[in-house]
Amino acid sequence: MADGTPTPFPGFRRGNTDDEIVNPDLYASEEIQDIYTRLRQEDPLHWTQPDGFRPFWSVTKHADILEIERQSSIFINSARTYLSPVAGEEWIKSMTGDTHLFRTLVDLDDPVHMKLRALTQGWFMPPNLKKLEARIAGLAKEHVDHMASLGGECDFVKEVALWYPLRVIMDILGVPRSDEQFMLKMTQEIFGPGDPDVADQSANKSDEVSMTSDQGVDLLQTAQELFRYFGAITEDRRANPRDDVASVIANGQIDGQPIGDREAMSYYIIVATAGHDTTSSTASGGLLELIRRPDQMAKLKNDMSLLPNAVEEMIRWITPVKHFMRTATQDYDLRGKTIKAGDGLALFYWSGNRDEEVFDAPFEFRVDRDVKKQVAFGHGAHLCLGMHLARMELRALFQELLPRLESIELAGEPKNTRANFVSGLKSLPIRYTLR
Secondary structure, eight states: OOOOOOOOOOTOOOTOOHHHOOOHHHHHHHHHHHHHHHHHHOOOEEEOOOOTTTTEEEEOOHHHHHHHHTOOEEEESTTTOOOOHHHHHHHHHHHSSSSSSOOOGGGOOHHHHHHHHHHHHHGGGGHHGGGGHHHHHHHHHHHHHHHTTTTTTEEIIIIIIHHHHHHHHHHTTTTTTTHHHHHHHHHHHOOEEEEEEEEOOOOHHHHSSSSOOHHHHHHHHHHHHHHHHHHHHHHHHHOOOOHHHHHHHHHHHTTTTTOHHHHHHHHHHHHHHHHHHHHHHHHHHHHHHHHOHHHHHHHHHHHHOOOOOOHHHHHHHHOBBOOOEESSOOOOOOTEEETTTTTHHHHEEHHHOOTTTTTTSSTTTOOOOOOOOOOOOOOGOOOOHHHHHHHHHHHHHHHHHHHHHEEEEESSSSSOOOOBBOOOEEOOEEEEEEO
């Protein structure tokens, strides 16, 4: 529409649960939570047949998500990683021979997944991340100082939440800040959802819109640019290794052989994108909930020892990755139904994180909630590699921001991205006073 309002996806029928659960418009409005709640109560394992998509089981209960994630040999990733219309899947298959443009950790199964993950896992564990605390705290201060320089009003997403995690990730990868505009542009073109105003979220274009030939050509060209860019990074790091993640990837080996070019390029891309968008969404969404709930803001500011717990509640509340897919390799009985070999399953993490059987008053945001059981990072073999880094970044940002914040209010209507895979705020206008 001319005013920027997202137009409904052709074929999405309102009032039809199967179409609604994949409709990105409902994720932008959070109306999807009504559908999740109804399914948890009436049909928690729901056979779903949306128009234009391959059918799948909708998994909406916390316990079922954990049961499936624990059994990665029965429920695999490689056949189908996220919800995408058939047209998008067919286009990618015509280009690559499978349903994936890349071969990232989330697209692969063991033993290859485990061996690739092991290359960088130590780098992202708390003992190693400890040495990054001062650098991350410095970046947090830099961005809050920038916020203070803006005269008491800004769009928090576009001025802070978008750039802070991107710069952390670029620093960890060893990519110069002079390349940040390129990195942002490239990752948006690969992972931006079908939203007319999209700026900063990560879901493949084919997730939200039918793949046209022009979009397919654009997507392929973007992938080729990224392959050239990271190919040069690989060549440099093999000749001049440094203490950064790019050097680990460039020189990584599996079973005594260098990892393949497609795997290496995909590794760079998943680190750059997944480490950026999810943290950006949680930072901005977390601040919005604190603004909406002054009692929770006051409780946290008066007792900053609650910050680690508050960050965990932000992650539960936002759940930036709304789902991942699995495919059954054998028949499996769950909730009195038989999942057939070859059936797809969508694990709806945002629903699991609102499960009334797990969380007391799940639609209340509480900075002192015990949220150890949240599933935003997944579970089992595919537990998020960067979860400790994400927590560290969020703690550093709010540790810098909240003590300096004297007042804050909304200066306009917040807007969410239109995406059913990875989503969050794309605009958060605020008015504030900072020390």
